[in-house]
Amino acid sequence: MELTRRDLLTWGGGATAGLLLTPLPWKVLDDTSKWTQNWPWIPQPSRAPIEVKRSFCTLCPNGCDLRVRVASGTPVGVSPGPQSALCPLAFGAHQLNWHPGRLRQVSHLGKAASWNDALAAFRKAAVEGPIAVVDAYPRRAGSSVMENFARRQGGTYCIILSAEERSLAPYAAWSGAPVTSLGYDFEHARTILSFGAPLLDGWGAPGRVPRLWSTGALKLIQVEPSLSRTANAAWRWIQVPSGSEAALAAGLARVLLEEHISPARAPLPPTTVAEAAAQTGIAEETIRELARTLAAHGPAVAIAADGDPAVAVLNFAVGSIGARGGIVRRREGGPSYLTADNLNGHFRAVLIDATVPWDFAPQADAEVFRFAAWNGGGSRAHWLLPAPGFLEELTDVPTAPGSAVDTYAIAANLSTPPADVRSPAGFLAQVDSALPSVEDIIHARCRELFRTHTGALQGEETVPVSRFAAPERLEEALRTGSVWVAGPPRSGGLRCRFEQWPQPTAPRATADWTATWVPPVLPPLAVKLYRESSLREPPAGRSI
Amino acid sequence: MSARYGMVIDLDRCTGCGACMVACAAENNVPALPPKATDRTGITPMLVHKVSNGQEGAEFREAFIPVTCMQCEHETPCVAVCPQQAVQVDPATGIVMQMPQRCLGCRYCMTACPYHARYFNWWDPAWPPGMEKTLNPGVSVRMRGVVEKCNGCHARLHAAQEKAAAAGNREIDPRDYRPACAEACATGAIQFGNLADESDPVSQAAHSTNAFRLLERLGTEPKIFYTSDRPWVRQLAEPHPARGDKEVKHG
Numbered sequence: 001m002e003l004t005r006r007d008l009l010t011w012g013g014g015a016t017a018g019l020l021l022t023p024l025p026w027k028v029l030d031d032t033s034k035w036t037q038n039w040p041w042i043p044q045p046s047r048a049p050i051e052v053k054r055s056f057c058t059l060c061p062n063g064c065d066l067r068v069r070v071a072s073g074t075p076v077g078v079s080p081g082p083q084s085a086l087c088p089l090a091f092g093a094h095q096l097n098w099h100p101g102r103l104r105q106v107s108h109l110g111k112a113a114s115w116n117d118a119l120a121a122f123r124k125a126a127v128e129g130p131i132a133v134v135d136a137y138p139r140r141a142g143s144s145v146m147e148n149f150a151r152r153q154g155g156t157y158c159i160i161l162s163a164e165e166r167s168l169a170p171y172a173a174w175s176g177a178p179v180t181s182l183g184y185d186f187e188h189a190r191t192i193l194s195f196g197a198p199l200l201d202g203w204g205a206p207g208r209v210p211r212l213w214s215t216g217a218l219k220l221i222q223v224e225p226s227l228s229r230t231a232n233a234a235w236r237w238i239q240v241p242s243g244s245e246a247a248l249a250a251g252l253a254r255v256l257l258e259e260h261i262s263p264a265r266a267p268l269p270p271t272t273v274a275e276a277a278a279q280t281g282i283a284e285e286t287i288r289e290l291a292r293t294l295a296a297h298g299p300a301v302a303i304a305a306d307g308d309p310a311v312a313v314l315n316f317a318v319g320s321i322g323a324r325g326g327i328v329r330r331r332e333g334g335p336s337y338l339t340a341d342n343l344n345g346h347f348r349a350v351l352i353d354a355t356v357p358w359d360f361a362p363q364a365d366a367e368v369f370r371f372a373a374w375n376g377g378g379s380r381a382h383w384l385l386p387a388p389g390f391l392e393e394l395t396d397v398p399t400a401p402g403s404a405v406d407t408y409a410i411a412a413n414l415s416t417p418p419a420d421v422r423s424p425a426g427f428l429a430q431v432d433s434a435l436p437s438v439e440d441i442i443h444a445r446c447r448e449l450f451r452t453h454t455g456a457l458q459g460e461e462t463v464p465v466s467r468f469a470a471p472e473r474l475e476e477a478l479r480t481g482s483v484w485v486a487g488p489p490r491s492g493g494l495r496c497r498f499e500q501w502p503q504p505t506a507p508r509a510t511a512d513w514t515a516t517w518v519p520p521v522l523p524p525l526a527v528k529l530y531r532e533s534s535l536r537e538p539p540a541g542r543s544i
Numbered sequence: 545m546s547a548r549y550g551m552v553i554d555l556d557r558c559t560g561c562g563a564c565m566v567a568c569a570a571e572n573n574v575p576a577l578p579p580k581a582t583d584r585t586g587i588t589p590m591l592v593h594k595v596s597n598g599q600e601g602a603e604f605r606e607a608f609i610p611v612t613c614m615q616c617e618h619e620t621p622c623v624a625v626c627p628q629q630a631v632q633v634d635p636a637t638g639i640v641m642q643m644p645q646r647c648l649g650c651r652y653c654m655t656a657c658p659y660h661a662r663y664f665n666w667w668d669p670a671w672p673p674g675m676e677k678t679l680n681p682g683v684s685v686r687m688r689g690v691v692e693k694c695n696g697c698h699a700r701l702h703a704a705q706e707k708a709a710a711a712g713n714r715e716i717d718p719r720d721y722r723p724a725c726a727e728a729c730a731t732g733a734i735q736f737g738n739l740a741d742e743s744d745p746v747s748q749a750a751h752s753t754n755a756f757r758l759l760e761r762l763g764t765e766p767k768i769f770y771t772s773d774r775p776w777v778r779q780l781a782e783p784h785p786a787r788g789d790k791e792v793k794h795g
Contacts, residue, residue: 030628033648037687042669043676045573050681074677077570085730091567098675200559206730214557214731232606233559239602524576524672525569529562532577532586535594535608536562 048072054081054459054481056397056411057090059390061137061162061355062205063397063407064090065483068414075391075414081481085207092523096390097415101374101521103386104418115422118369118383122349123431125367129348131155134340134362136162136355138180139398141441145425146353148435155347158338160356164204164402167197167304170312171327174496180334182327184301185404185489186212189325191219191293191300193252195245195311199303200230204402219297221290223248238290244280246310246504248287249302251276253317255291262295264319269501294318299325309502322494329494330399331454331486332406353424354387358520371424376520385427392417396442406486408449410442410478446475449484457482548617548638548740549696550767551726552749553610555777557733560608564590567728568612571697573683575669587663589613589694590725597776607777610734612725613661613694614758614766615640621764622653622662622693630691638739638767639696647690654691658759659766662693697723718744739767756781 019025048071057064057078065081075094080086096102106113108121125131133150135143138159150157161169165179172179186192186209192199199209199220212218213233222234223245231237240248250271256262277284294300301320304311320326340360347366358376362368370381373389397409425438436444449455450471456464457474459482468474478484530538568574568590577586593609616622620640623631630646631653633639642662654662669685671678679685682699686692704720718738726736737746749755750769757766758781772778 029648030646033628033690034645037645037690039668039687042687043671043679043685045679045681045684046677047681069680071681072677076678076680079567079724079727080730086563086728088561088563088566091563091570091724091728095570095671095675095678098672098678100672201561206561206563210559210561210730211732214733227604227606229559229606237602523566524675525566525574527576527581528565528569528574528586528588531579531583532581532588533562533565533583533591535560535565535592 046071046074046076050076053412053414055391055414056409056481057086057093058395058397058411059090059093060087062400063409063411064205064207065409065481066090068094068391070414073416080207083207085205085211087202087206088529089523089526092525093390094415095525096374096521096523097392097417099374099521099524101376102389102418103372103375103384104420105386106420107384109382113383115385115420115427118385119427119430121367121383122351122369122427125349126153126431129346132343132347132350132362132366133157133353134160134343134350134356134360135353136160136357137353137398138337139334141396141438141445142423142425143353144441145428145435145438146351149428149432152432152434156338156343156345158340158343160340160360162401163197163305166307167312168327168402169307170304170309170502171315171321171494171496173309174498175329175494177329177494178334178336180337180401181330181332182494183330183399183402183404183489184303185299185325185328186218186301187404189218189299189301189320191221191297193221193223193294193300193302193314194230194234195223195249195302195304195308196228197303197305198228198230200233201228203230203305205400219293221293238282240280240282243504245304246308247271247276247279248282249304249311249314250501251280251287252291252294253314255288256295256317259288259291261292262317262319264317266313266316267501269313299323301326308504309498310504313498313502316496316498321496327494328404328489330404330406330489331493332399351424351428352381371427372520373421374521385424386418386421388413388417388421388423389415391415392421393423394438394442396445404489406455408445408478408484409482410475412479412481443471443475446478447471450474455484455486458485459483546636546638546740547738548767549736550615550638550739550746550750550769551612552735552737552746552755552769552771554733554735554749555607555609555770555772556774557731558592558608558610558729559731559733560592560594560606561730562592563728563730564610564725564734565592567724568694568697571680571683571699571724572695573669573679573685575667575671575685577667581667585664585666587665587692589661589663589692591661595777595780605774605776607772607774607780609770609780610725611659611661611758612768613640613696614659614764614768615694615696617765617767618763621656621658625652625656627652637696637701639698639701640693641698642691642693642695644686644690644692649689649691651691657693658762658764662691664691665689694723700724754778 050069050071053068055066065084067079068075069077133146147157168182197203220234221236222231223238224231225242250269251273253269302314349367350362352370354371368381369383371385371387373387391414394413399406453466529536574587590612597605628646630643665688668688704716708716726734735746737744739747754771755769
């Protein structure tokens with residue numbers, strides 16, 4: 001039999017067609033697709049079992065309740081607690097400790113240095129002159145160590161107020177109470193009149209106003225020149241020209257007081273309703289109707305986002321100062337702190353805690369020792385000192401700014417910090433060995449809570465403090481995620497007085513959570529919000 | 545009894561914070577992509593869109609629409625076109641499951657999906673050194689060249705099923721299974737539940753008068769419902785020639 005070219009082609013064609021009818025090519029294709037998805041350089045997740053631990057977010061002073069999933073000693077996921085909510089950034093916070101901007105080495109003027117160099121320089125500065133210590137989350141155990149150091153050294157301890165505390169500053173000035181002891185009783189308010197405060201976009205704890213608003217029980221009226229996210233979602237948006245907020249507040253107060261529709265008694269503002277209408281561009285009748293709404297849907301409270309006294313004074317007319325659903329003074333008094341804005345005088349050095357916003361620059365001509373977990377670039381500090389990152393150190397969580405009730409919690413450290421990292425409290429303990437440790441202060445605070453026998457611990461169940469047999473048991477419950485909550489604020493515990501109707505201050509730009517975010521870097525997954533969607537504009541000056 | 549898991553998203557309660565997007569990415573080991581990634585090439589199984597009513601001045605208003613896989617129940621387009629059987633509707637849950645291991649990357653499913661809820665991995669999954677330790681052990685990472693989408697946080701479903709099995713139950717406790725986006729929503733705008741259970745509040749909300757689905761006329765029976773009291777928001781669910789929307793026709 002002769003084999004021709006035609007026979008070869010026929011055989012080849014038949015073989016190809018036959019092969020396609022077998023599973024072989026499809027199996028090869030399938031196996032190839034699987035094989036090429038398992039290259040050795042592709043990261044593989046840990047196979048360790050997941051354990052859920054309770055802790056608290058320490059990235060901002062709100063201290064939100066967390067459920068942290070931990071595998072092989074590393075946090076692998078963050079969820080909110082049952083009664084809590086988290087900001088978008090917290091959901092990616094467990095990855096922050098491996099951010100490329102993580103500080104892992106002491107540096108002096110941009111060059112690598114050692115802790116011994118930093119200690120020697122700081123000891124020398126402490127001998128030569130007073131030292132200022134700047135902190136953004138006061139009342140933590142670590143803050144007490146810094147405060148103690150400043151006092152013993154003859155220096156100054158000062159704080160940076162949060163946005164909520166800045167809005168409460170006028171009431172502190174009128175009452176003499178420390179601003180850190182004041183709060184908003186939103187939980188009992190029915191109406192909030194916000195002058196530019198981004199209540200639904202990062203102002204305060206994410207689980208507070210947004211949750212109250214979403215139930216529909218809270219009427220939110222937003223006064224703002226442009227449509228912010230809060231104004232967009234508010235029950236009512238009052239558009240006013242920038243800088244005319246104080247005139248609107250005065251007009252509303254005038255109506256409330258003249259028409260006696262509010263039980264409050266206060267001096268009449270010099271601005272008439274007609275003048276307020278002319279300045280704001282809002283009809284006179286609209287201002288009157290808005291004032292009546294405030295009175296009819298009480299308790300109501302007004303918020304001046306930038307702490308403008310001329311806006312804050314409206315709460316006198318509304319009758320919300322020291323009242324249920326208004327501005328209250330918490331049971332536990334807090335000390336008065338000097339704010340960093342008022343840091344004057346000559347200092348040999350300034351020590352800046354890791355909680356202080358990255359762009360803070362002291363006005364003093366001093367050697368700056370800056371603790372930070374992440375390097376945002378462009379720092380003017382002489383010394384950059386690597387600090388523990390997210391959930392890398394044991395810390396306590398005092399009352400959130402603006403809260404109506406006192407709380408206390410302990411955030412357990414769930415992650416091991418890099419080797420060359422120290423907290424400011426540990427650093428200062430090496431300078432002054434007489435300082436108490438963070439652990440000692442937490443023990444003492446737990447003993448104090450046990451001694452007072454007030455409030456209750458909220459965890460899986462609510463247990464009154466009086467039911468605990470020993471302070472160690474109380475501390476153990478706190479360390480495993482329970483929160484101590486004091487009783488409700490004292491009725492009439494805040495009395496304010498002012499001499500004359502305040503003049504408006506210059507308006508400041510409204511901030512949202514991207515502007516008040518403390519770490520100099522954002523969690524890598526936050527890029528989903530900026531680069532990979534059109535949801536938000538990238539925050540200026542932040543590394544994403 | 546088979547479940548039909550779905551969502552009801554109240555657009556009047558969505559503030560556009562984006563927590564659902566970040567929580568979804570963290571839960572499902574979605575990497576942060578290189579700076580050249582855009583809103584077209586990025587991987588966002590949950591993507592919040594910003595829309596407006598087209599008015600000006602004081603009448604201008606915005607709404608935020610979280611869009612994820614619509615978990616189509618009927619003639620699921622992506623299932624029909626996949627040559628690799630990498631997509632299938634789980635008969636026990638109603639969730640449209642994507643199996644990246646089978647995916648060849650032909651992207652027919654992306655073309656077929658009317659909701660643009662599928663994403664192609666243009667880059668190798670990569671994390672900064674050490675950050676791979678933070679990956680969710682319940683979810684494998686996906687390789688460059690495959691398509692992915694929302695799987696209803698299947699790792700959480702598996703964990704709930706394992707817990708139920710360990711307790712000797714066939715059915716999971718509904719409290720044990722909630723996708724990351726619903727859990728992350730601070731205002732409770734995203735509600736997750738069993739649409740087949742008439743007593744489930746989510747099933748009841750899906751039948752409310754203000755409930756609607758995106759591109760409902762296509763007949764794919766999505767299991768993601770939206771609600772809004774605002775008529776202009778509800779109108780966005782369908783292309784509207786009078787509003788100037790263009791309907792794209794293929795072929």
